[in-house]
Amino acid sequence: MTALWHQQQKDIEAGNIKLKAFLQGLVSTVTKEVEEVRARGLDIEVKGHHCPTCKKHLLRKTKGKSGYFWGCRGYPDCKATFPNKGSKPDFNSKPKSTGQATDHACPECEKGKLVKRTGKSKKTKKSFNWYGCDQFPTCKARFFEKDGKPEIPDQEDA
Known part of the structure; x- marks a missing residue:
């Protein structure tokens, strides 16, 4: 599609088509695509580690004072964190002693x-x-x- 639009822009430069015709075609094409997405939706597969605490959000790898760790994207509602082990959250680690x-x-x-x-x-x-x-x-x-x-x-x- 972008290659086609690029060619049409060259045709505008050469005087073979008018800018108004190009813009009308552009609006028509984009409008059709938006209607199709609204009708069928998007099939997007989200890959990531789901938070086992809140079960609503994904975890995000973050660099802290002591290195990388994984925290829930639902923070501050969910304060779950997990140590980083091999670029993955370590769900089996024991929580640090609180006293x-x-x-x-x-x-x-x-x-x-x-x-x-x-x-x-x-x-x-x-x-x-x-x-x-x-x-x-x-x-x-x-x-x-x-x-x-x-x-x-x-x-x-x-």
């Missing part, structure tokens, strides 16, 4: 339990332990560790 569960009740929301986590100081580069509520982000309670336990300030000090 060690404890028996300490959260003193702020009184619904959750505190989870022991490890952090790293940006200044000293040393690791330290801290505790956060397992109800995050609803409860944002955080406590440093002292003597192997969460350091919870007395309610009277607040």
